[in-house]
Amino acid sequence: AANHHQYQSSAAPEQSPRRSQTLSTRREVYERDFPLYKQPVEVGSFSLDSQRRFFNDSRQLRYYVEPGRNPNFDLRDGYRERYVRRDENVKEKLDHILRWILANRSKLKSKLAANASCPLDFDFVTWRGHLTKLLTTPYETKEGWLLAVTRFKGTLYISEVETEAARRERENRPERNKEMMYWGYKFEQYMCADNADGEPDPGGVVNTNEAFCTVVQTRLTDHRLLFSGEVDCRDRDPDAPAPPACYVELKTSAEICAPKQRSNFHRFKLLKWWAQSFLPGVPKVVAGFRDHDGIVVSVETFQISKISQLIKNEHNCWKPTVCMNFCCDFLSFVKREATADNPSVVYLFSWEPHKDVTYSVHRDSQYSFLPNWYIKEMTS
Numbered sequence: 001a002a003n004h005h006q007y008q009s010s011a012a013p014e015q016s017p018r019r020s021q022t023l024s025t026r027r028e029v030y031e032r033d034f035p036l037y038k039q040p041v042e043v044g045s046f047s048l049d050s051q052r053r054f055f056n057d058s059r060q061l062r063y064y065v066e067p068g069r070n071p072n073f074d075l076r077d078g079y080r081e082r083y084v085r086r087d088e089n090v091k092e093k094l095d096h097i098l099r100w101i102l103a104n105r106s107k108l109k110s111k112l113a114a115n116a117s118c119p120l121d122f123d124f125v126t127w128r129g130h131l132t133k134l135l136t137t138p139y140e141t142k143e144g145w146l147l148a149v150t151r152f153k154g155t156l157y158i159s160e161v162e163t164e165a166a167r168r169e170r171e172n173r174p175e176r177n178k179e180m181m182y183w184g185y186k187f188e189q190y191m192c193a194d195n196a197d198g199e200p201d202p203g204g205v206v207n208t209n210e211a212f213c214t215v216v217q218t219r220l221t222d223h224r225l226l227f228s229g230e231v232d233c234r235d236r237d238p239d240a241p242a243p244p245a246c247y248v249e250l251k252t253s254a255e256i257c258a259p260k261q262r263s264n265f266h267r268f269k270l271l272k273w274w275a276q277s278f279l280p281g282v283p284k285v286v287a288g289f290r291d292h293d294g295i296v297v298s299v300e301t302f303q304i305s306k307i308s309q310l311i312k313n314e315h316n317c318w319k320p321t322v323c324m325n326f327c328c329d330f331l332s333f334v335k336r337e338a339t340a341d342n343p344s345v346v347y348l349f350s351w352e353p354h355k356d357v358t359y360s361v362h363r364d365s366q367y368s369f370l371p372n373w374y375i376k377e378m379t380s
């Protein structure tokens with residue numbers, strides 16, 4: 001059962017001035033100067049193979065291959081015969097990142113390493129995708145979220161919990177949507193080679209268990225972050241800048257035929273694309289525009305640093321500063337409220353569109369997500 005705020009009130013009963021235990025998501029609140037966001041630095045990477053096994057290396061990294069003038073990719077090809085889909089019922093939580101942390105503990109050595117109570121030099125450990133959801137929250141009107149937070153040896157771990165609504169949507173996905181999910185991965189196959197001097201293999205199997213993930217460190221104002229995100233491919237030129245600057249994000253989108261479609265693309269799609277790639281410092285998105293039958297009709301490159309210029313003519317459009325300031329204030333809110341340093345305590349932060357962020361506290365519940373193998377290793 002949820003004991004609302006019990007740790008907050010018992011740990012700091014006389015805190016004054018009394019601060020709100022909710023957080024606003026209204027855009028106007030976050031319209032201020034852009035917060036300090038340090039250039040993200042890649043500290044490592046890992047791979048997940050066709051059976052979703054973890055490897056502490058870059059074996060799954062693929063190489064971007066410039067498409068020809070008339071791509072004509074058929075994104076429907078192979079959907080029935082050459083598609084292996086990751087099992088979405090398996091909840092991996094932060095496990096792969098935690099595995100990576102244990103495998104790389106020596107190079108992460110804290111300046112306070114002598115102090116066993118603080119083995120990591122980070123305030124937050126999470127997936128990039130969770131931070132993307134935070135960045136877009138002030139503009140999101142459809143889907144809420146649940147984020148489980150545990151404080152363990154001074155570091156706050158953030159792991160998403162699937163909402164009831166999201167689970168229902170997933171279980172009732174129309175066949176057309178299932179096929180369109182495949183299109184994004186099929187586009188990657190047309191655009192990537194396994195080696196720097198190789199060619200794409202459109203006849204191969206699309207297996208969504210496979211992933212290459214970068215692990216980056218950065219700082220958002222006073223929040224020291226370590227997060228990991230999947231990377232689609234890199235520039236094949238060996239003289240390209242070091243990661244993450246050589247990485248390329250691939251996307252598909254419906255072709256734009258009318259002004260209304262362009263406006264929607266700017267207002268909704270570019271927000272998601274910008275947030276996802278800005279966080280880890282991936283400089284560009286290569287987009288395949290496809291028709292209703294899944295044929296790619298054009299390919300266009302978007303520089304992440306130019307997206308805010310591109311949307312400036314759009315009336316009442318999203319602003320990067322609102323996204324980053326909300327994320328920053330959410331992390332401050334988490335730091336202030338998630339005070340109990342205990343791997344079996346979860347602060348469950350919850351948000352629904354048009355509402356404030358709230359939270360509840362749970363001990364030894366279904367929400368606990370730090371595995372015993374991690375707790376044990378970090379305790380010794």
Ligand code: A3P
Binds near residue numbers: 185232251
């Ligand atoms: P598109 O991006 O072309 O839509 P990513 O772009 O993050 O690398 O993800 C690759 C593909 O996974 C997406 O291609 C899409 O097909 C699928 N995908 C990712 N997140 C999804 C989501 N929340 N819902 C549906 N499909 C998703």
Ligand code: MG
Binds near residue numbers: 232
């Ligand atoms: Mg991807």
Ligand code: MG
Binds near residue numbers: 251
């Ligand atoms: Mg992609």
